[in-house]
Amino acid sequence: MADGLPAQTGQSLLFLTDEQLRKGIEAMFFAYRGFTADPDRILAEKSYGRAHHRAIHFIHRSPGTTVNNLLSILGVTKQSLNRVLRTLIDDGLVASSVGKKDKRERHLHLTPTGAALERELSNAQRDRMRSAYRAAGPVAVAGFRQVLEAMMDEETRHHYEAMKERAE
Amino acid sequence: MADGLPAQTGQSLLFLTDEQLRKGIEAMFFAYRGFTADPDRILAEKSYGRAHHRAIHFIHRSPGTTVNNLLSILGVTKQSLNRVLRTLIDDGLVASSVGKKDKRERHLHLTPTGAALERELSNAQRDRMRSAYRAAGPVAVAGFRQVLEAMMDEETRHHYEAMKERAE
DNA sequence: CTTGGAATGTCAACAAAGCTGACATATTAT
DNA sequence: ATAATATGTCAGCTTTGTTGACATTCCAAG
Structure with a gap:
């Protein structure tokens, strides 16, 4: 997937087809x-x-x-x-x-x-969650979290971040 | 994240702390x-x-x-x-x-x-979805999809796969 | 100090969208 | 031909969201 596109920078202008996005939407659902x-x-x-x-x-x-x-x-x-x-x-x-x-x-x-x-x-x-993480591997897990975080509303992300930094 | 762990193989016995898993659960929510x-x-x-x-x-x-x-x-x-x-x-x-x-x-x-x-x-x-994908980059997107797919029920994944291979 | 407004939480009633059960209609198998 | 199965609809219940009304507590202005 995404061959020939620039590596992730968070800024690059990726071409994302409706088809790719639709798959992501259905995967989420x-x-x-x-x-x-x-x-x-x-x-x-x-x-x-x-x-x-x-x-x-x-x-x-x-x-x-x-x-x-x-x-x-x-x-x-x-x-x-x-x-x-x-x-x-x-x-x-x-x-x-x-x-x-x-x-x-x-x-x-x-x-x-x-x-x-x-x-x-x-x-x-x-x-x-553990078996999904194991099946996908640590690189995928990092990507998973990055995309989810980018998908949150601003305010929601603050709640999420606040929770995140708390050891049990 | 996950530094010092073996690269993703889909088979490796990753150490996944409850804390890491909880973050994933909350991110999903x-x-x-x-x-x-x-x-x-x-x-x-x-x-x-x-x-x-x-x-x-x-x-x-x-x-x-x-x-x-x-x-x-x-x-x-x-x-x-x-x-x-x-x-x-x-x-x-x-x-x-x-x-x-x-x-x-x-x-x-x-x-x-x-x-x-x-x-x-x-x-x-x-x-x-597009702006989340752009912010995270293509490597993250691939990981995102991998983890989501691994999280689905068997039967659900069949529906998902069936949908996937259809051009518009 | 008191009094009026804001904050916190509870109670009541309503709406969306899940569920099971009963049923009408159409198809398939005996 | 008739019984069993499959598809879809109707009725009524439950969960969990909503708004409105309200009691209690706190705090700030006078």
Whole structure:
């Protein structure tokens, strides 16, 4: 692919046919199905959905985060997130505590049960990601990440970058 | 990234930390938002959703396709697709004709109006894909595609491959 | 200090798009 | 000819997005 074109510079005027771009678009569409397939199966058993997975994922990543902060990461309305959080709290997967400094805020943490589900979900998702990475090799992986990052909205990329630099 | 690891072979036992995999997972999540953002805006104006976009895209790709075939590509139930198709047909964007050989089948085509919306949507989506591709360069693009393909389910990849080899 | 506006989160009701079940029509096989 | 299969449609439920109304808390202006 792309033989005879200048090497990647981030600035070169590449010729990109509609056909090449269409393939990328379809690859993205089909791959995203695979990306979510394994967690979706686990969630369905427990009558949860993708929205619950996303909440659990980012609460795990940023323990003690507020509803408002989670909102801006997830890019949904607070009313929509609230429904999902409510079920997770009622089911004892997430703990919500009133803010000490600002009592309007609720700080969110995973309970041991919530953390267990988080592990189950991310193990499943990582397994697929790992085998895709292994099949494609490290050079491809670097390219994969570069293209994805370039595809994000400016604001979204800031969230992404902020998450990125945090060791566990 | 991945310094000191063997070059990509597709077989090597790469060390992939949970951290590296998590970044890939989050990149995929955030990038998919960007991927759909532009068409979503156009669709919202016209009171359509992503489901309409997907139907229009694949009818454009495979004119004359049947409902059943579209179903297996999209991976949804026929009842779900039917609702979307109904509105597109009623609004005059899609033409449905009874099968000549098999009268149970409906063959689907875009009308001129439907084709116009298809162009508007795919132009928007291609613009973003093009600028991401340009920013990342051809080597990265090749890697991007490799990883996405490796991430698909077996069956999905067959659909993808079948689509791939068709010139416009 | 108090009071009015902004920020945070919750509750209610609605819309889009997934799902299963029931069914009509057309085809194929027995 | 008739039973079984395949295709597509209709009805109703669930998940998860949306907007609107509201209670609580905080903070800044007077």
